[in-house]
Amino acid sequence: MEKNLTTPYMDMVTSKMHIMDAQKHFGRLRDMLAEWSNDSGDLVNGSALLFPDFPPKKDHIYDKLYEKSSDETEVAALLSIILTGLLAVVERQLADQLPGGKFYNVDDRVRKETQSMPLHNLSSENLFARLDRLQKNMPNANTVTMEGIILWSHNKTYAYLNSLELKEKDALIQKARQKSPQILKAYRERKEMIRNKYREQLQEKQKQKLAKDRRTAERKDKIVDDISSQEGACKSREELELNIVNMTEKETFSYLQAQIRYQKNIHGIKKGTEKLDYQFQHKGKRFTAEQLKQNLVKILECENGHDQEATPITPANPEKKEEKLTALKRKLTDKIGNQRKQRKQ
Template identity: 30%
Template structure:
């Protein structure tokens, strides 16, 4: 299980070669096995994390909306906090969440005043927007639904604010543009109908190949809506409601309620169609193995057995990197072996395992760990030095090749 990074094919080939070399060593009577059995044991199935597919939907939708806005709208917001390649809809979502959420902008934000405005003037006790900081999966689509729900309150709040700063002016100017608001609404509808339910399906299914039917269902829905998104705008679900229910909260009601603005509805439908078209292209490229005609679309019984315990995502390894990142921030001078030991201690639940041992066995294991700790560190140093030597050797070889050219 991996993402689609450029280094993965080389890593997978090395891992497959390592497996082929080690299997004859660790498996008894390897030479007596039939060739088809050997091939089945050495064959390695490479699956791709579907959470990365969900993450990649956001930049794809953003770039598509940028092209849509450039074709539909003229002029620009002079107060905008622009980023290269960012659509006006994504900018509105980002700046609104920066201004009106905790952990947003400590300098220019006004989250507490905005929350009071919601409570006293609109009777709402909850600010549905959340900060982008610390959130990655589906956050653009989720915040799009919240920003569309609050867009009228945002405009009225900034209008009543004496001498608003540049950030608040930028948010108000973008929120008043129908084409940007239509893009925000389209992203919010995508969250409630496509990405949100898909996110929950990744947690429901316990096998990667069990996602085949859901991915195919998404392919059919995106293909249909890329041509005519009127049914999507009308509230048509993508997945069966008995399998995964949509969260029909106040955000859902705001997104699918009649807008009483025909121009906004037309722009929203157009935005939905172009976003669905771009998401369809990405889906067919990054999930091609599990779609009709792909390698794992109709898996054999052997492939089903192999993939039985393969999760739908590699969030576990991503979590390890998050723990490592926090460790390096808290203890910048910690050694690699110390960080590795800490992460393995958490994953293997070593503390619980030791607690369940009897006193004699626990004491024996602890004595062994204490007496062999120094030798383990020495082996790590030797391995590190060997790796440095290999890197230096490769660098020298590359330099000689450049000189000969």
Template identity: 30%
Template sequence: MFDVREPLYVACVRALGLIDKVITGPLWRVIEAAPNCLSLNTHLLQLKIALENWSKDAAPFLEGECVFEEMVAPITRDCVNDALFTPTDDPVIETYTQMALEVSFGAMLIILERQAKDQLPGGKYWHLDQTTTEHLANVPTTNTVSERDFAQLDILMKAKPAAAACTYESIILWTNNKTSKWLDSLEDDVRADILDQARTNAPCLRKKIQERQFKLFQAKVQVLKEKQEKKEKKAEKAYINKVMLTKELEDLGGLWMTSDDMMNFKQKCLSSCDKIDTVRYNKAVVTQILFRKNVLNCKGPRQIFQTTQIKGKHLTISDLEENLKQIMVLNADFEEGNAIEKKLTYKDPDQVKSSVVSLKENLFSKIETGRKKIIVQQQKDLLPTFLENPENMVGKNIKHKLKDPETGVVEWSKGKVVEIFKPHQNPTKVEYNICYDEYPDELWHFNIIKDMQNGDLILC
């Protein structure tokens, strides 16, 4: 009942339901109806465009906008669909639903562009000649055939629990390959010869299967044994570490419950100018942090439990003090033994919006980075054309990855290859004159085929 009363959980579940009704459900019906995998290219492009638009603003999606045409992939408009699209009259739920959808669409877009890159524009299966299309006409759209095999296996294992794995395999192959029908189509003498040969070879095949199963079993036992030994060593090491930390903590005066305890211990250590006391205080702060991390399993961001450095920056004693104070604050209720009320804490709407915007920016950055990687790989497939004849590069519109020597900033600059500046017998050493959009009155010369090999140049 706690989850049902929380607007955040309700909004996220509603978002998942809407995605199923409008995107994944219709997409599965499209996939099932498609004659082969290549016929999905257009539908995947439609999905990509829709996800890209909705990841920026999901309002049209909530208003009923669809990915596919109703004739191609009808939406199941039942009572569940009506309930999902009916406004809740709760601005918090509506806001969180739209935010959850936009973040989900961004993540889905990343996966789609990565997994279906070959079937989207620019991919090797986007536009094919007639011969290749006919050659790939029987590529299935799903793995339901394999799923069906596992369904048969599940039924057989329930019906014949004592049967061997080779028995299950034989029955499934016999059924799927229609072996009995093939035998019935043979002449009597041919069929008799085949059956006699099968009976003769059966004992030898069974022995080979048993030997193979024994080897697999032994390998599995060895893997499990090594895994168990590794687990035991890790547990033993953790136990020793906990014992050592507990002993060190006792020697240093025990666990500090508040920042006042820390300051009191600091005053004792710094009351004299003896260097040993300062070292003792530093050691005490590190031990307090490690004890809370490894023994008490305190909660908190990962970086506040670091004791040496973060991202190459060495931590000072002041940094460690602040981290320890933060750990104490985050775990105050647990350390004092207070009961924790089971309730979510909601941030200010502006703060939530800012966090979602930041998250979406990170997603869009990942999308752009992924797209560039895909495009770079696609461009490398065109490289042999320019290695064979460098003249083919002249007149091409390009995006060139350049680094400013003064600021060190790396940017992709658009331009056009004007002519060959310096020919060379080795195509990778040919230099070209390039006119960049930012400097239309200037010509720059670079060895761009080499840059293309390194992924620093893209054809537009």
């Protein structure tokens, strides 16, 4: 992937190319991904060529990658899935530059307006990389200092000052010194304002957390009180059967709800159970008392360690693995088809 896709693509976007001329490369990228997602043989045997103008760089790592291996069949299957996913991303994110997009085959006016538009965001990434390095090398420096260093380097201020007459250069330096206290004052005021705002937000979050914790505690207290009025929580199926034997249907329903609510909020959802086991309805339909009883019995059995034994780990079945890969690829292909339909509408 790195040798045949990533590096050639980055070589293309970092070249001195007009952004509108990159459309033919975007189109070829889409076409080659579509071809390789169906048959990734060229990527596996090393004969793939994404962009003729930007061939892959062949070195000792490249040669090592394309030595004969017994895993080529499995690699080809995995590549097919990955490339199908990449195809979906490319068709979605480059839709405006592909045939039918609003920036495909634009007129000369648009080409002129976009003449200085870069093909990448490496410039901004470079600035943040410099900032990250300065923060590590100068942990006590303030933001104004780091901004000045970055701008001095990025704008080539040193070379600009040396190109000026001595008198003009001294005047600019003197002006910068005079403005320094004013800039630092504005920086400190801004920093204090941001700090106060952050402090207010933190206090509000703490207030909300305390209120939420108080509500949770009150709810749990009420649940425990309800259970205490029913002579405590059930421990087993036998105890449950004994407690509800003389209850009416309405009393049984309320009793089961209280018991399930106690198990969920006090003990939490247990291993071997599902979230649905702790609910009182599903898809708008309320559970019957018998259904609630079955769910509570399941919860109690898991509580008492009677849940099902863990299924032993067995080696993956090659046929099932292939079926899963095929299903995943079909899902990605359907997604691509839906994206194409949406663009046509």
